[in-house]
Amino acid sequence: MVKFAGPIFQTEPVSLCRWLIGTVKLGHMSSELSAKRTPVVPLDDTDRRIVAELRSDARMSMRALAEKLHISRGSAYTRVERLQRDGVITGYSATVDPERYGFGVAAYVHLKVSQHSWKAVRQRIMEIPEVWHGALVSGEHDLVLLVRAKDASSLRDLVLNRFQTMPDVVSSHTVLILDELPQQPLPVPT
Known part of the structure; x- marks a missing residue:
């Protein structure tokens, strides 16, 4: 890993x-x-x-x-x-450095899904290799996905052809990641 x-x-x-x-x-x-x-x-x-x-x-x-x-x-x-x-x-x-590893573009994709469709959408998302992390969240959107792609064209194809055409996905919102903070150590639970 x-x-x-x-x-x-x-x-x-x-x-x-x-x-x-x-x-x-x-x-x-x-x-x-x-x-x-x-x-x-x-x-x-x-x-x-x-x-x-x-x-x-x-x-x-x-x-x-x-x-x-x-x-x-x-x-x-x-x-x-x-x-x-x-x-x-x-x-x-x-x-490793994801950019040096071949993934030049990263984004957060926020998805709204149809009510009670979480399990079906989750199964489809798990088949998409560009999705590196996902979370079911509260608020305006239902899912937040960290995606990585080779370039902007690959990211566009991912959003337009994979996410927006997925059954039960009502809408998507993509936020391009400009820079990332280094991972911090886990805090000690109190």
């Missing part, structure tokens, strides 16, 4: 989109998926430090992690395994 400094980015976009929309980012809002999720496990300071270290260097060895946190290798291994099993750590990734 590959990500860039910002939202998540992967070499296999359809798989990533399924992961984001189907389980992690949007799935938690779906009642059928919420019922299947395990309850949130409380994390202590050591767990949070493990997550922070692995977010900054996912290739760190257990030995280096244990030494950095002043815990035993066995404890580090057990904690990382538990964090993975409990769904806190969902994967490991490398950071």
